[in-house]
Amino acid sequence: MRSSMILAMAVAASAAPALAQSTGTIDIDGTVADRCLFTTPSETISVGELSLGGTGGTAGKLDADKLDGEARTLVGWCNGTAATMSVEAQPLLNSDFVGVAPAGFDTRINYTATATANSVQASDDSTVGGAGPAANVGLFTGNVVVALSGSATPTGGLLVAGDYSGQVLVTLTPNTSFNLPPEE
Amino acid sequence: MKKIVMAALATTAAFAATPASAQSVTGVVNVSGTVGDKCIVTNTGAPTGGAAFGGTVSLGSLDDSTTGLLKASGDLATAFSSAGAGQLTYRVVCTTAKTDVTVDTDELVNSAVTADPGYANTVHYDAHVALSMVGGDETVSNDSNDTPTNQVIAKRMATGATNIAVSADDFHTPNATDVMLAGTYTGKITITLAPAN
Numbered sequence: 376m377r378s379s380m381i382l383a384m385a386v387a388a389s390a391a392p393a394l395a396q397s398t399g400t401i402d403i404d405g406t407v408a409d410r411c412l413f414t415t416p417s418e419t420i421s422v423g424e425l426s427l428g429g430t431g432g433t434a435g436k437l438d439a440d441k442l443d444g445e446a447r448t449l450v451g452w453c454n455g456t457a458a459t460m461s462v463e464a465q466p467l468l469n470s471d472f473v474g475v476a477p478a479g480f481d482t483r484i485n486y487t488a489t490a491t492a493n494s495v496q497a498s499d500d501s502t503v504g505g506a507g508p509a510a511n512v513g514l515f516t517g518n519v520v521v522a523l524s525g526s527a528t529p530t531g532g533l534l535v536a537g538d539y540s541g542q543v544l545v546t547l548t549p550n551t552s553f554n555l556p557p558e559e
Numbered sequence: 560m561k562k563i564v565m566a567a568l569a570t571t572a573a574f575a576a577t578p579a580s581a582q583s584v585t586g587v588v589n590v591s592g593t594v595g596d597k598c599i600v601t602n603t604g605a606p607t608g609g610a611a612f613g614g615t616v617s618l619g620s621l622d623d624s625t626t627g628l629l630k631a632s633g634d635l636a637t638a639f640s641s642a643g644a645g646q647l648t649y650r651v652v653c654t655t656a657k658t659d660v661t662v663d664t665d666e667l668v669n670s671a672v673t674a675d676p677g678y679a680n681t682v683h684y685d686a687h688v689a690l691s692m693v694g695g696d697e698t699v700s701n702d703s704n705d706t707p708t709n710q711v712i713a714k715r716m717a718t719g720a721t722n723i724a725v726s727a728d729d730f731h732t733p734n735a736t737d738v739m740l741a742g743t744y745t746g747k748i749t750i751t752l753a754p755a756n
Contacts, residue, residue, distance in 0.1 A: 413586040425592040426654070434599040435652060441592060449586040467590060472656075477693040479652075479718025488588075521588045533718065534594040536654035536754065543588040 409455035411547035413519075418447035420523070425467075425484065426534045435533040442467075442486055442526040449545060451492070452516035457550035460519070462499040463506035464488035464543050471537030481528035482535045488543040492519040497545075500525075506546065519545055594654055596754035602650035602721050612723075613750075614646025621667070621682060622739040628732070629682060629739055635730040648721040657755035658716055660699045662688050663707035667746035679737030685729040686748040691722035702729070703746065711755050723750070 422441040427433050469482035476482040489498040493515035499507030521543050528534065606613040618638045623630050640647070667682040674680040687700045692714040701708040716722050725748060732739070 410582075411584050413584055416584075416586045417589070418587075419589045419591070422590075422592040424595055426594045430600055430603070432601065434601060435597070435654060442590070445590075447588050449588065451584070451586060467592065469594075477715055477718075480715070484592075519586065523590070533599075533652055534654060535656075536594045536596045536756075538591065538593050540589070540591040543590065545586045545588070546583050547586075548583040 407454065409453075409458070409549035411451060411453040411458055411549045413449055413451040413545075413547070415448070415450035418449060418521070420445045420447055425539060436531065437481075437484060437526065437528050437534060439526045442484070442523050444522070444524070446520055446522035449519040449521060450517065451519055451547055453512060453514060453547055453549055455550040456514050458512050458514070459509040459548045460490060460492055460495065460497045460512040461506045461509040461546050461548070462488050462490045462497045462521075462543065463546070464499040464501040465541045466501040467539040467541035469535055469537045469539050472535050476530075476532070476535060479530075479532045480535050481530055481532045482537075483529055484526055484534075484539060484541070485529065486526040486541075487524050488521060489524065490519055490521050490543075490545045492517070492547075501541065506544070509548065512547070519547075521545060596653075596655045596756065598651055598653040598658075598716075598752045598754055600649065600651050602648070604649045605646050612649040612651065614642065614725075616642040616646060616727075618667075621744060627738040628736065629679070629730060632684075632728060632730040635684070636726070636728040639727045644721070644724075647725045649723045650719075650721045651723060651752050652716050652718055653752065653754045655754035655756055656715060657711055657713050658690070658692070659709070659711045659751075659753040659755040660688070660690065660697075661707050661709045661749075661751040661753075662686060662699045662701040663749040663751075664701040664703040664705075665746045665748070666703035667744040669740055669742040669744045671742050672740045674737070674740060677736070677738060678740050679732035679734070680740045680742070680744075681733060682739075682744060682746070683729075683731055683733070684727050684746075687726045687728070688748075688750055689724045689726070691717040691719055693717050701748075707749075716752075725750070 427438045467484040485501045495512045497510040600611045603612040604614040664686040669680040683703045690697045694714045
């Protein structure tokens with residue numbers, strides 16, 4: 376008798392290689408420029424009658440209490456760490472009077488303006504033209520409080536009648552260096 | 560044999576964002592006030608009643624003791640001025656470019672008596688108000704016979720020591736031959752300064 380043996384050999388030989396992962400990337404970049412902005416950029420101080428009443432030696436002269444201590448609040452922000460703030464106080468001038476004030480009279484009122492933001496102060500005296508020195512206000516968002524002090528007339532004379540007006544200019548300057556991404 | 564070709568595509572997107580140029584921003588606080596039109600008395604003299612400034616002049620005896628007529632005008636003018644600077648000079652300053660001045664002279668009158676013909680109970684005179692002003696002095700005068708004098712002078716009151724001085728002259732009775740009636744004679748000069756534009 377013959378017997379045959381069939382050997383079924385199943386050969387399973389497949390070491391399928393693990394699927395090799397590959398990752399692609401997309402780089403994104405952008406910038407935010409150094410910037411400052413006033414969200415409340417303008418306020419007004421109207422003090423009415425500027426001169427002292429009554430009789431005697433000081434009547435008709437500047438009432439310094441009218442301007443000294445007056446304050447208004449602007450609101451702004453700067454997003455850079457090296458932002459600066461400067462103030463320019465422009466004197467109150469009589470807008471109705473033309474020419475040089477006669478002897479014994481004044482048509483100009485000088486004062487000091489101080490701006491406070493982020494616990495930093497910058498100030499300017501209106502007797503000297505142009506803005507005062509810049510202060511490093513840095514990164515901040517919030518109030519810029521402008522206060523007046525030290526008001527006086529050039530000769531201490533009588534104030535000529537009329538309307539007087541001046542301005543305090545507060546300038547916020549962002550850092551001027553730029554942050555450009557590297558070229559690809 | 561399988562070949563697995565893998566192509567790895569790497570894409571880098573470079574965003575070259577140009578930063579906005581760093582601009583300064585300026586906030587503004589406007590400040591305004593006014594100085595009203597006004598005249599202020601700083602040297603009052605020796606005013607009486609509710610007057611802001613002024614004085615009192617006592618002329619003494621008005622008549623000539625030998626003729627009974629009014630004394631010579633020059634003598635009365637001197638008697639007027641002898642009241643002195645304390646009564647006759649003042650300082651008023653106004654804040655406007657022009658000054659509105661009114662002078663109203665009231666004759667000296669003895670109101671207790673009525674003048675019959677040949678007699679007088681009234682003495683007329685001219686008052687002169689000298690004003691020191693910026694750009695040149697001015698004088699505003701008024702005769703007690705006339706209505707008040709009003710002038711708007713296009714100058715400011717000067718800011719020196721005193722800038723108003725009052726004098727009087729041309730004292731006369733209605734008729735030169737009138738005999739003065741006895742009694743007390745009173746008159747006044749009213750000066751009004753107002754600011755003007």
